[in-house]
Amino acid sequence: MFSAEDARYMARALELARRGLYTTDPNPRVGCVLVGNGKVLGEGWHERAGGPHAEIVALNQSGQQHLYGATAYITLEPCCHTGRTGPCSQALIDAGVARVVVAMRDPNPCVDGGGIKQLQDAGIEVHHGLMEAQAETLNPGFISRMTRHRPWLRVKLAASLDGRTALKNGESKWITGEDARADVQMLRARSSAILTGVSTVLHDNPSLNVRDLDIGRQPLRVVTDTGLRMPTDAAMLKLPGQTLIATAVRNPEKEEVLRAAGAEIVHIGTQAHAIDLPALMTHLAAREVNEMHVEAGATLCGALLQAGLVDELVLYLAPHILGNQSRGLFNLPELETMSGRIELTITDVRAVGRDWRVTARVGSGPR
Numbered sequence: 001m002f003s004a005e006d007a008r009y010m011a012r013a014l015e016l017a018r019r020g021l022y023t024t025d026p027n028p029r030v031g032c033v034l035v036g037n038g039k040v041l042g043e044g045w046h047e048r049a050g051g052p053h054a055e056i057v058a059l060n061q062s063g064q065q066h067l068y069g070a071t072a073y074i075t076l077e078p079c080c081h082t083g084r085t086g087p088c089s090q091a092l093i094d095a096g097v098a099r100v101v102v103a104m105r106d107p108n109p110c111v112d113g114g115g116i117k118q119l120q121d122a123g124i125e126v127h128h129g130l131m132e133a134q135a136e137t138l139n140p141g142f143i144s145r146m147t148r149h150r151p152w153l154r155v156k157l158a159a160s161l162d163g164r165t166a167l168k169n170g171e172s173k174w175i176t177g178e179d180a181r182a183d184v185q186m187l188r189a190r191s192s193a194i195l196t197g198v199s200t201v202l203h204d205n206p207s208l209n210v211r212d213l214d215i216g217r218q219p220l221r222v223v224t225d226t227g228l229r230m231p232t233d234a235a236m237l238k239l240p241g242q243t244l245i246a247t248a249v250r251n252p253e254k255e256e257v258l259r260a261a262g263a264e265i266v267h268i269g270t271q272a273h274a275i276d277l278p279a280l281m282t283h284l285a286a287r288e289v290n291e292m293h294v295e296a297g298a299t300l301c302g303a304l305l306q307a308g309l310v311d312e313l314v315l316y317l318a319p320h321i322l323g324n325q326s327r328g329l330f331n332l333p334e335l336e337t338m339s340g341r342i343e344l345t346i347t348d349v350r351a352v353g354r355d356w357r358v359t360a361r362v363g364s365g366p367r
Helices: 004-020 054-062 088-095 114-121 132-138 140-147 178-189 198-204 252-260 277-286 298-306
Strands: 031-036 039-045 071-076 099-104 125-128 152-160 193-197 220-224 243-247 263-267 291-294 312-318 344-352 355-362
Touching: 004 031, 004 039, 004 054, 004 071, 004 099, 004 132, 031 054, 039 054, 054 071, 054 088, 071 132, 088 114, 099 114, 099 132, 114 125, 132 140, 140 152, 140 291, 152 178, 152 298, 178 312, 178 344, 178 355, 193 198, 193 298, 198 220, 198 298, 220 277, 252 263, 291 298
Parallel strands: 071 099, 099 125, 152 291, 152 312, 193 220, 193 291, 220 243, 243 263
Antiparallel strands: 031 039, 031 071, 312 355, 344 355
């Protein structure tokens, strides 16, 4: 069904889509290449929500000249509904494109095969599935939000080679080197939101913002704070962007002070007066959070892992030893048998400066 030429042009479309890695949120990253008579007639990628989609950019670049009989290579099924922009499927039909090759179907219920059907009903030859896995890798959060109604949750951890995140007294600056810390900024930048716990705020007073990268936005900062201990002079409350405090209690007086300091508050508690983490993920998905980046302590990271909410771990390992009295990665119940261990699938290992970055999916098989 697919030729070497098809693969070459789809690879180019995927390369274009990656240009939107940090800017398209909450929309998916999409690339498009228009080809006629063996020549590229137009290229495009979706840059940001509200702006033209990849197909429209490519059509505009082509001048819509000589497109009759052309092939469109698109990393995601063209939309067939009117949102902030018009339907791309109709734009391709109007341009006279004869063939469309799609990497993956759009999991958005507003599309989900509708764009392909509209193209086929207009007499256009459509094929999908070429480099599907690569296209899915570009948009794990968008897919998760549309299919599971929760964000793709990525936990970032930094540890010594013996798996320790801080000294017993809490000192942790700096475990990893400058290159690893710069690499973390890229993870933050691609995320819709950054999650931490109030204990981390009280101890480290983190900013949880994207620095040294101009992406035109700041990810939503989310703090789990069961008892509303968030200080009103926290650094993140003074920075551009929004800070959301998820709490399990109601304290009108404290809430009023925090709101005056710039925080937003949402009540998501269980009957045991703890944060309902699955409900929080559902709430964030409703706010169009695709990828959730977590920088937190062992308690919150352990709770997320136990709740089955962690999809991916990114662990930066530094070349030193801190010893068994130092703090570990996760607070988890003691295991009595090896069958209770949490399986991981390592997907990438690479050097980042003097440190090593290990990326792993939670679970022993593909997801």
